[in-house]
Amino acid sequence: LAALRHLQRQRSERRRAEELLRLGQVGRLNTLGELAAGVAHELNQPLTAVLASTQAAQRLLSDDPPEIATARGAMSQAAEQARRAADVVGRLRRVVERPDSAGQQQAVDLVDVVRRALYLLEPESQRCGITPRLEGPQRLHVQADPVALDQIVHNLILNALQAMEQVDASQRQLVLTLGTQGDTAELSVADRGPGIAPDVLPRLFEPFFSTREGGLGLGLSLCESLAQGMGGSITAANAPEGGAVFRLRLPPGKATT
Ligand SMILES: Nc1ncnc2c1ncn2[C@@H]1O[C@H](COP(=O)(O)OP(=O)(O)O)[C@@H](O)[C@H]1O
Ligand SMILES: [Mg+2]
Structure with a gap:
């Protein structure tokens, strides 16, 4: 009997999990704390890289004579990292975007x-x-x-x-x-x-x-x-x-x- 009850509970847990998955967006919205932490983490890395690259470029440009080619390389790295940060923000926006409800009523x-x-x-x-x-x-x-x-x-x-x-x-x-x-x-x-x-x-x-x-x-x-x-x-x-x-x-x- 206990085994049966255990099985039933397992089945109902699985159903719940499936339903939560079906409500993907709800699930995501209700773990926004986690989402925010994840976004913060993902943004921190490229932003730190942007800062490091631009600081390096600044140093290279104030050298005498300025190291233009290396500075240019550092700046294109910074641009690449800034693009990554923008992608993270874009992904976040898609997560919270409301589905178009018109027509499905x-x-x-x-x-x-x-x-x-x-x-x-x-x-x-x-x-x-x-x-x-x-x-x-x-x-x-x-x-x-x-x-x-x-x-x-x-x-x-x-x-x-x-x-x-x-x-x-x-x-x-x-x-x-x-x-x-x-x-x-x-x-x-x-x-x-x-x-x-x-x-x-x-x-x-x-x-x-x-x-x-x-x-x-x-x-x-x-x-x-x-x-x-x-x-x-x-x-x-x-x-x-x-x-x-x-x-x-x-x-x-x-x-x-
Ligand atoms: N049932 C409630 N009782 C008291 N305050 C509430 C209740 N529901 C929402 N709030 C307030 O509204 C705010 C915004 O809610 P919501 O948009 O769901 O964002 P979140 O849950 O992420 O804070 C909450 O932070 C809280 O201050
Ligand atoms: Mg809430």
């Missing part, structure tokens, strides 16, 4: 999306010591690009879990509520973390704004542009009972024939 069940995100983030929830609560209807169709929607929901939940690391374990709670407001479908992600400081609130969706150690501050800016690309929006507020609430609003799913 379809009716997607938001309940499914939330369940899947919660499943993928189970290890993080466990580490946080909480069981997220899901409230609302059993189905709620929105008009969306499924991959973009996965990314948004994943990021909002992960942010909530990360924010709650700052508070006492006994205080932590995560409630996801689905509903409709007029003609709009809404998902709210309410945590019982520290909430959002007044000076942070207006900057939340700015690219590269982060208060998190190792954070790159691209999650929410990406989520916002993805939501807007689908005709929706994201807002953030502090809940009267404490913690932060993020609301994702999307147009209702169009019935397909």
Whole structure:
């Protein structure tokens, strides 16, 4: 029996890993700390080489007589290294570039999306010591690009879990509520973390704004542009009972024939 359970657990771990791979971009975005460290490391090397080459060229040129040919060689090395640094930046830009969501929009069940995100983030929830609560209807169709929607929901939940690391374990709670407001479908992600400081609130969706150690501050800016690309929006507020609430609003799913 124990062996069977072990096998089942292995299988579910593998499924999770496969799903995370499928969400390649989400995975990458959520290891932005690692990405940033990698980029810093990759940039440091060519920049150091540029500095060394240009300093050498300067010395060679101030020699009497100046060693023009060698200086020229050093400068072309510097140019080569600068190009490498630019490539690193170009790669970073491609990683965070938002996929074009137009044209891939379809009716997607938001309940499914939330369940899947919660499943993928189970290890993080466990580490946080909480069981997220899901409230609302059993189905709620929105008009969306499924991959973009996965990314948004994943990021909002992960942010909530990360924010709650700052508070006492006994205080932590995560409630996801689905509903409709007029003609709009809404998902709210309410945590019982520290909430959002007044000076942070207006900057939340700015690219590269982060208060998190190792954070790159691209999650929410990406989520916002993805939501807007689908005709929706994201807002953030502090809940009267404490913690932060993020609301994702999307147009209702169009019935397909
Ligand atoms: N649930 C939350 N509670 C409190 N602050 C939050 C929450 N979600 C996001 N924030 C704030 O917004 C900032 C930007 O978030 P994000 O764009 O996801 O970047 P990152 O997670 O890399 O910091 C965070 O650094 C944090 O200050
Ligand atoms: Mg984040």
